Amino acid sequence: MAGSTTIKDVAQHAGVSVATVSRLLNGKGKGRVSTEVAAKVHAAVEALGYRPSAAGRSLKTRQTRNIGILIPSLSNPVFAEIFAGVNDHARREGYTLLATVSEYDRELELDGIQTFLNHQVDAAILTVTNPSQCEGLALLKAAKVPSVLVFNQENDATRDAMPLVTVDNEQVGRDVAKKLIALGHKSMAMIAGHFSASDRSRARRMGFERALTEAGLPNPRVCEVDFVSAEVASALDSLNVGSATGPTALFCSNDLLAIAVMKELRRRSVRVPGDVSVIGVDGIAIGSLMSPTLASITQPSREMGEKAAALVLSQLKGEACAATQLLAHDYQEGESVGPAATKSPPSSSDPLQPKA
Amino acid sequence: MAGSTTIKDVAQHAGVSVATVSRLLNGKGKGRVSTEVAAKVHAAVEALGYRPSAAGRSLKTRQTRNIGILIPSLSNPVFAEIFAGVNDHARREGYTLLATVSEYDRELELDGIQTFLNHQVDAAILTVTNPSQCEGLALLKAAKVPSVLVFNQENDATRDAMPLVTVDNEQVGRDVAKKLIALGHKSMAMIAGHFSASDRSRARRMGFERALTEAGLPNPRVCEVDFVSAEVASALDSLNVGSATGPTALFCSNDLLAIAVMKELRRRSVRVPGDVSVIGVDGIAIGSLMSPTLASITQPSREMGEKAAALVLSQLKGEACAATQLLAHDYQEGESVGPAATKSPPSSSDPLQPKA
DNA sequence: GGGGCGAAGGTAAACGTTTACCTCTAGGGT
């Protein structure tokens, strides 16, 4: 806090009542103030460096003009962009962001939400690890705080609707499959962060698997990693990547992971996409600076942030709004995917695909 | 806001006075409450789902337990880490973050600081484009809000001290120079974002140039870019990179830029480090996933965030604290630097360095 | 047995706003 000059000081200095000052400053009331008085008040405000106290105001108006935003991590550029989008929209509407990052930790998620509640945020924008088992969400609903989930793919029907802004992650998985199938891949694998920490990964996996099944292909091998490079290595081992029996294409649940995978492949002298194709999800900018450039499914992250902010704000104004907004994703070309390798002569050690 | 049950409701429900509730909940007052009353109150709190109003509390205590944090951008992982560090420390101390990103825009910087002031943050943590001409800083000082600059290298002596948490950016520049000189480089260039937007870039440049001068080498060519890849290309053109008259080493003012530069070099078939060495600053994680891995000067970003938070908090408690904390940086090995290329036969078109 | 003391808890006055309601003045319509 600071050299608090209050509205009372201003009123005194300008020789008017506090009500007048308040009315003028918020442009309220039919009975407006005369221009002379206005001038005096403004002069006083200027002279005293008056700044209305948010606390006093909030107490009376019962709104804080704060929006809580909870994201798992800022290391992933996707979340950084979401944040930028939210920030931008919120600022324009005169709202401020109470931000916290959860590091994918359920404990911290709850803690963050509690904090939002304690601070009486007017609205909340969240990405949680698992909407269907996040107690915090219930708290927000109980407190009737307009909230929206970003990126999450809530599929728990028992819970009454909390709006979502996301892409169709199952379709993302399908699109990846479609792309790889079109290039002749028949043996694929998926590498993902812990599914328990990301319902979007789960949805992507589901779409991926279904598309493969529909195409008459066997289920892909799937491997979870803890996102430390050592684990990436063992994941590649367990999938037999690079060997004749290994997959010809790797679907990574996000770009950061895909980049780590490409690094490890390079270390092993597995050529991308010569031996193995790699594709990620997110469309982060740095992907196209890699060599080979990373193919990915791009999401309009920044726009998602803006949409999310717009959504909670209109909810705040009491406007009914679409429960869920599905934004379009897109395929981002990249050198990291290519036609399936014809990896072995016909008399291969892999009897399952003699015609490949 | 929400189904506001107030402290009065709790008091009533528990059959005690509000003062008792308040005292119990904050563990204040020598005259403690008896265990039976405590139990009743807690039961009431539980039953009613009571949550103290931050507004009411702030109004009375004159502190918000909010810390403002202003950073230029979250796209740079360095800032994301700072944020994580601040977030972590603040949370542990029971503070919440009011966050905003300025996109390196002076207007938005000021706007953000005003917002902090309007919300009466207890403290502020900032990275600004230019400390010596940021009006916002003066406002913070005038309002006596404990503040700290992170990453900035304030060098305006006329201004009374605002504490800094940073690395010695001039030394960073020197260390880069030293490293490159040791590898035999004699012709170097620096590529940086707009210097006007980053005093740390300016300091790095200064150190770099001074070290070269002290080593008897000519001043490096320096080129500012607007951080769009098209500009990186023209920067490389203007520096003659890849030609016999061009530099054998490029010092990039941050890793993201270095990565973009490496990308463009690759496109031009300029070998790194064979033809040109590249070194960045920041030590972002993704640098070591590139090929070649990026050499860099690492900064302890997360720690800087934690230190910054600790610093403003102790300032808040009235403890005097070191005006400036210089943290150690470190050289991060990377494949992107190597010995200076002996780029042309003795009868070169470059008469300036016949002996090289 | 009385004075003193400390523990337990109540009373009420802030903190800085906003806003419903009131007062006053001037002007206009009949």
Added chain:
DNA sequence: ACCCTAGAGGTAAACGTTTACCTTCGCCCC
């Protein structure tokens, strides 16, 4: 000449806390 209205501005009551200051009571010590 009168009433009505509208504009301009003042008065004071909230909003939900915290906390200084009381009151009460039981206990101990002389």
